[in-house]
Amino acid sequence: MNCRNFLRTAALSSAAFAFLAFSTSANAQKKYDTGASDTEIKIGNIIPYSGPASAYGIIGKMEEAYFKMINDQGGINGRKITFVSYDDAYSPAKAVEQTRKLVESDEVLFVFGPLGTPSNTAILKYLNAKKVPQLFVATGATKFGEYKTSPWTMGWQPAYQSEGRIFAQYAMTEKPNGKIAVFYQNDDLGKDMLKGLKDGLGEKASMIVAEDSYEVSEPTIDSHIVKMKASGADIFVSISTPKFAAQAIKKVAEIGWKPMFFQSNVGSSVGAVMRPAGIDNAQGVLSLAYAKDAIDPQWKDDEGMKKYLDFLAKYAPFANPAESSAAYGYGQAQTVVQVLKQAGDDLTRANIMKQAASLKDFAPDTLLPGVKINTSATDFYPIEQLRMMRFTGEKWDVFGPPIDSKLGG
Template sequence: MRSAATMGLATALVLAASSPAVKAAEMRGVTATEIRIGQTMPYSGPVSAFGALGRGEAGYFKMLNERGGINGRRIVLISLDDGYTPPKTVEQTRRLVESDEVALIFSSIGTAHNSAIAKYLQSKNIPQLFVGSGASKFADVAQYPQATVGVQAPFRYEARLYARYALEKNPNAKFAVISQNDDYGRDYLLGLKDVLGEKYDSVVTGATYEVTDPAIDSQIVKLKASGAEVFVIAATPKFAAQAIRKAYEIGWRPMTFLSSTAVWISTVMQPAGLEAGTGILSAAYVKDPDDPAWADDAGVKGWRAFMTKYVPDGDPHDTNYVNAYNSAMTLEAVLKACGDDLSTENILKQAFAIHDLELPMLLPGIRINTSPTDHVPVDQMQFMRFNGKTWQRFGALQTGN
């Protein structure tokens, strides 16, 4: 009798240990009813316009939770302000990991900022997914084994496309570049070097700015004096608007390329002056809700309905909200694929095994793909030109890898 009772108790303990509730207790940031994820956002500071990404992602997860969450678990997004300063990013990320005990870090903004927290997250075995940056460095699997580039084409790929296009029009073109003095800006320079090769030093004049600078007028005057026929603006919204406006005011009309991070009409093109931006080139990977071509598109209609209900205070002309929608939808697909196994190992396994994921707000033909050796979700873009009112796409999809 004593032996049978002991066996019965042992069986009960084994069954209890394999129950979903116990498994959840063993997975960081996961309970039987919720999944906690964390991020840092520049809700204040020089690039506070990017705070729209966090607000859009919060709205998406609110919608998702109203629909039952993911596999019965609600998503708890803890989004903290870092003012776009790397030391604050580190401080807030430590809080997310050590106090809030999140399962993963998702879509934190900034190249230098994600670089600053990468080793710490690796030491804590925390996934760093779909970083809020298109820096190609995060595709380096050896250096960033637990990270993926954001749901956007990498900056280096983008710059390669600009250089190729400019050289097709003028093989002897000289380039001028205004870039942010950090890894974000340097990624564009690397892309130009990839195409220009040994000619780079002789045909490129560069100027940089710090995110704390009040203005960049003197840099633009210097770049005009170089005689460059091509102008690349590798800048965040505030400084992109200044660059466009100053070039226009001093009568400089080179072939101009604008970073895809600064194409927003309400926060860049309008402040710069719509006439000043007419003719500027950039590249797109998402649908622009203001583009008449998408007036009857089901994906855009769905996004507009989402904005109306879940982000009612958001600017429907700000494509940051489109990027937020895409990023949150991609993470949703990863977590769904995890099923009930939300361990770090399985989250990373699923994040690096996305195959031909179609998102309703990506341009037709662009799909999300990752693998254990490819941590770049998007590598295609399409050229577009600003016509004084909106962006007009042209040509076929281009690959910058």
């Protein structure tokens, strides 16, 4: 071999070795657990598409539509999202069955946005034992942010206890001598917010003169509302999901009761609650907000809302802009996409939880100005700011500054 050929061969060998070393290094950086590959990220979900909480089914449909948009844009780091969503009918037993199917048969990377306190309670121990992320649960029960006991579980929306404390502060300021009747769903949703209300009232907890709970299996809650009025209360706190929130608002108006009316955020949708209850009946109802109302004209020039409405027109024409649950699903999906972007090529379950706990001032398009998502290894409560709002005309009017309700460390 002459000198020139030797040098050429040596150069080619060096280049091949360098390429091989680069390829090996690049591949070494890619880490996958079940449900992830070079081409796919498989996400599982359970939500009540049927049953007493079926009004929330729109959330799953919105998330599916959002992931379709992401896939149309090329996916996340070249990987397409496969979204597997099952109906649990708001039944804890069915939630367990469907979650096992997602993990053991569908082999998803993680479970995202499972809805409802009863369902999430039922699957929490299983997912933590399996070390499968139960990520951005759609419930504000405080237990879903307790990172020490449930390190694979994280909430998303503000905690119910925070809502209760803020309602208490407002009631004491506006009606310091008022009498409070509390109507609540008989599960962790109701009990958590009731605890927050009592904690917020502190020494004035005696303002509560009546407490009454309902079961989600009840066809109507009219008799409960009549009992609440009979207590002599002039402040009414309704801790209820859409079907029962609408019934409560309507019945309060029908019997001529005019208390200061607080409605929990989960039952405050204009499309799913206020309109079915009757717009006239809903006037003056108070609640708390962390997201923009898509039908409020004040957001017509807001860049985030423009993106959201454009998305609805192209990918979710089935959604009613008046439904707050539609915006909820969009915001949740946008948040999990941010986590996946941060995760890069390390798509292990451990890294998914690490990135979910590393969100800094992230602001989905649908959140109110000043409300941002922040998490850490000791703070599994992503959204911890709320603003008061009052139903006026055909929409909610937000008033006052963001109120920090921080529970995380």
